[in-house]
Amino acid sequence: MQQLLIITFLFCVGVCRGQSPILPINDANYPEATGAYYKDLNNDLNRYVGTWKYTNGTTSLTVTLQKKVMQHIINAPYGYYEDLVIGEYKYILNGVEKINTLPLLTSITNPQANSIKSFIAVTTGDIRL
Template identity: 30%
Template sequence: MKNIILILFAITTSSCNAQNLPLSTKYSQIPNNAHIKDLNNDLNKYVGSWNASVGDKQIHLYITKQEDRPINLISKSYYSDVLVIKYEILVNNQIVESTKNYTLENANITSMDLDIDGSIIFDYEGGKCGVGWGMIDVTYIDSTHLKWNYIPESTVITNINCPDYPAGGIKINLPDEPKDIIFTKQ
C-alpha cells in the first residue's frame, strides 16, 4: 500500500512540474493549462517606476510583474508570468492621459514575449477606440535605464465604429518618436 501511495505521489508531482515551462517556451509548444513561469527572474529587473521626457511630454511608466495571468490566445488557454505597464503622460505638467489607476487586468500594455536579445515585447491594445494599438519593445540597459521603442499600427477610426469619437480626433500620447527613448528608474 505504501508503494502505491509513493508511486501516485511521484506521478502527481511530475505532472505538476511538467506544466511549469520557462518564459522562452514557443507558443506552439505550450499545452493548455500550462504555467509559463519566470524561472530565471528575467522580468524582475524591469519592475518599478521609470520616467522620460520627450519634447514637452513627461512620460511615467509603472511596471509591475503579475504571476499566472490567464492568457487566452487563438485555441489555447494557459497562465503566464507577465509584465504590465501602467502609464501617465503629462504635457506642461498637466495630465493628458493616465492608466495609473487601472487594475492589472484592465491595463492595456502587457508583455507577450521575451525576445532573443533579452528585450521584452509588449502588446499595446491602444487608447480610446483602440487608437494607437501596436507593439512596444523595451530593452533593459542597466539597473537605472530602459530603452523604449513603440511601433503603432494604423487603424481607420470614424464616428461609425467609435460612437464617442471626439470632433477634434483622438491623439496618440505614447511616444513613438524618436526611436530608442531612454527611461530612467525613479
C-alpha cells in the same frame, strides 16, 4: 484483500496524473499546451519592474510596470498560465495632463485589460536607446 489492492491501484492511477508542464517564457521552441505554465524561470521580467519617467521641460511620460506571477489566461481552445508584466502610464504635455491610467494599475483585476502587458523578455544583447 485483492479488492483493496485493485481499489488502491485505481485510486493512485486517478490521482497520479501527469502535471502541467512548466516552460520558460523566453523559449519559443515549446508548443502551446493546455494548462501549461509559462514561467519567468530566470527572473528576466524583474528588470522591467518599477516606475520609469521621461521629462523634457514641462512635458513628461511616466510608466509604472509590475510583474504578475502565474496569471490564468483563457485563450480558446485552451487555457494556460504565464508570468507577465503589466503597466499603466501618465502623459503630461506642456504642463497639462493629457492622459493618466496609473490608477487602473490597482483597480483592474484582469491583467489582460491593462494598457501595457507583455510576457516576453529579451535575453540577448543590450537594450539601447
